[in-house]
Amino acid sequence: MAPARVYQHPEVDEIAIPRVLFALSEPLRLSMVRMLAERGEVDSIELGPDLPRSTLTHHTSLLRESGVVFVRAEGRKCLIRLRDDDLEARFPGLIDTVLNGYQEAAPTQEDA
Amino acid sequence: MAPARVYQHPEVDEIAIPRVLFALSEPLRLSMVRMLAERGEVDSIELGPDLPRSTLTHHTSLLRESGVVFVRAEGRKCLIRLRDDDLEARFPGLIDTVLNGYQEAAPTQEDA
DNA sequence: ATCATCGTGCGAAAATTGTCGAACGATTGA
DNA sequence: TCAATCGTTCGACAATTTTCGCACGATGAT
Numbered sequence: 512m513a514p515a516r517v518y519q520h521p522e523v524d525e526i527a528i529p530r531v532l533f534a535l536s537e538p539l540r541l542s543m544v545r546m547l548a549e550r551g552e553v554d555s556i557e558l559g560p561d562l563p564r565s566t567l568t569h570h571t572s573l574l575r576e577s578g579v580v581f582v583r584a585e586g587r588k589c590l591i592r593l594r595d596d597d598l599e600a601r602f603p604g605l606i607d608t609v610l611n612g613y614q615e616a617a618p619t620q621e622d623a
Numbered sequence: 624m625a626p627a628r629v630y631q632h633p634e635v636d637e638i639a640i641p642r643v644l645f646a647l648s649e650p651l652r653l654s655m656v657r658m659l660a661e662r663g664e665v666d667s668i669e670l671g672p673d674l675p676r677s678t679l680t681h682h683t684s685l686l687r688e689s690g691v692v693f694v695r696a697e698g699r700k701c702l703i704r705l706r707d708d709d710l711e712a713r714f715p716g717l718i719d720t721v722l723n724g725y726q727e728a729a730p731t732q733e734d735a
Numbered sequence: 736a737t738c739a740t741c742g743t744g745c746g747a748a749a750a751t752t753g754t755c756g757a758a759c760g761a762t763t764g765a
Numbered sequence: 766t767c768a769a770t771c772g773t774t775c776g777a778c779a780a781t782t783t784t785c786g787c788a789c790g791a792t793g794a795t
Contacts, residue, residue, distance in 0.1 A: 515791055516742075527726045529648050537783090555742080561784050568743060581710035582794095587741045587792040602724045604716045611642045612714040627761055628772075649753090651739040667772080675755050680773060682753090699771045741792080751782065762771080 516584040518575060523597045526578035531602070534577040537610055540570050544579065544593065545610055552592035555582075628696040630687060636706050638690030643714070646662045646689040652682050656691060656705065664704035667694075713731055 535541050543558045550557075559567045571591060574580040579598065580591050598606050647653050655670045662669075671679045685704060687691040692703050705732065710718050 520693075521693050528679035529650050530673070532644045532721070536641050536648050537691055538641050539772095543643060545719060564742065565786075567786055568645075569785095572743090584742085587755085589742060601771095602720050605720045608717045609640055609644070651753095676772065677756075677774080678754055680754095684773090685752095696761095696772085701772060736795100739794080742790095744789085745787085747785095749782100749784075751780105753780070756777095757775090759774080760772095760788090763769085765767085765769100765772085 513524065516589075518582045518584075520575060520581060521578045523578075523601060526597065526601050529585070530577040531579060531598075531605075534574050534579050537570075538572055543570065543574065544606070545613065547580065547591065547593040548595075548606065548610055552590050555591050558591065559578055560595040630694045630696075632687060632693060633668065633690045635690075635713060635730040638709065638713050642689040642716065643691060643717075646686050647692050649682075652686055653721070653725055655682065655693075656718070657725065659692065659703065660707075660718065660722055664702050667701040667703050681699065717732075 516570060518579060539559070542561060547553060555571055558571065571580070571582060571589070574591075575582045578594060579595050582589060582591050584590075592607070594608070631666070634734060641726060647656060653670070658670060659665060667683055669681065683692070683694060686703075687694045690706060693701050693706050701723075705718070707718070
């Protein structure tokens with residue numbers, strides 16, 4: 512039972528800052544990254560249950576090609592996880608800082 | 624001698640991560656930010672001596688409106704500096720991490 | 736085998752962004 | 766005053782990105 516879908520990922524040293532920043536500059540993708548950071552590996556559909564599938568594929572592909580996430584096929588679904596270690600090795604603290612500074616999604620007022 | 628040109632800047636708490644990341648995701652603007660980090664306040668024309676003025680204005684305006692730089696008029700020129708403190712207060716370590724990870728990128732013709 | 740579900744690729748349309756010439760006002764120096 | 770320089774705005778165009786319907790192959794369940 513060979514893996515049906517094979518995904519291309521950039522090597523650690525191929526991950527480029529501009530592409531990562533661009534990937535994270537989209538609020539929708541940033542919320543996806545936040546969910547991935549909180550839940551670990553998730554089914555792709557959880558990242559956007561209300562989105563058209565082709566739109567979801569577009570964003571997950573962009574995140575994958577920029578080196579932000581790792582994607583693997585599991586049966587007919589698609590599991591996605593954040594490349595924490597690779598990103599941390601390449602750009603220490605970046606993801607934490609970005610996610611920490613992105614509270615504006617929820618209308619919660621809590622600033623210290 | 625009232626200041627001729629007045630520039631609008633977002634407050635510190637108005638600086639939003641997606642806009643900052645988008646501003647930094649452009650290689651040209653990222654190289655501008657690096658120059659600003661190295662030299663401090665610089666004349667706007669130093670950020671792109673070979674660029675058409677309107678293109679230069681476009682990028683500096685985007686950097687200003689996203690909260691990355693502070694712009695002030697000095698005579699007929701335009702001085703620009705990085706909002707180090709504000710960015711550090713809002714997203715600790717972000718600029719350092721980004722600039723640190725952008726050294727090995729293709730040195731187009733900016734590095735001299 | 737049949738059918739429903741999932742992700743992907745294709746293609747097109749809409750929206751956003753980047754580039755840049757031209758005109759304009761402001762400033763500086765002569 | 767006059768001319769040169771600078772930054773901005775406007776407008777148009779090119780390039781990129783986003784959205785999404787559709788058809789297709791693969792997978793899992795009946």
